[in-house]
Amino acid sequence: MGHGEKYQCPMPNAQNRRTTVHPTPRVEWAFPPIFCKGNRVSEIDPDSNIEVRFFHPRQDQWDNHFQVDTTSAMIVGTTEKGRITVDCLEMNSQPQMMARQLWIRLNLFP
Structure with missing residues (x-):
């Protein structure tokens, strides 16, 4: 799959099953997100109880x-927008972290 290519979302109840693939930050590889946010662009932040737009x-x-913790390969949201995005898009799921650990070992990420 190339940059900006479409893929069929594997989530059975996804609201928007056709999604644009986003490149990983600072790496020119593209991959489909684990979690499809559908047409949502924001979420309620549990700490402040206000609606926050995704990154x-x-x-x-x-x-x-x-920020990226290069020891654990976790992506840490440093703002409300970052935390909501990390949580809602499941950016620290096991497959994502395994891929990041490999990229870190190969000096491809961050």
Whole structure:
């Protein structure tokens, strides 16, 4: 699959089963997200109880909202927007972290 290519979402009850593939941050590889957010663009932050928009790669700076723990390969949200995005998109799922650990060992990420 190439950058921006479409794929069929495997989630049985996904609201939007056709989704654009997003590239991984700082790496020119693309992969389908584990969790499809459908048409949602925001979520209620449990700490502040306010609605927070997800990180948008064309409007937001990665470094302003996330850090990578290179020991564990976890992505840590450093702002409300980052935390909501990490949680809702399941960015620290086991398959994601395994891929990141490999990329870190190969000096391909971050």
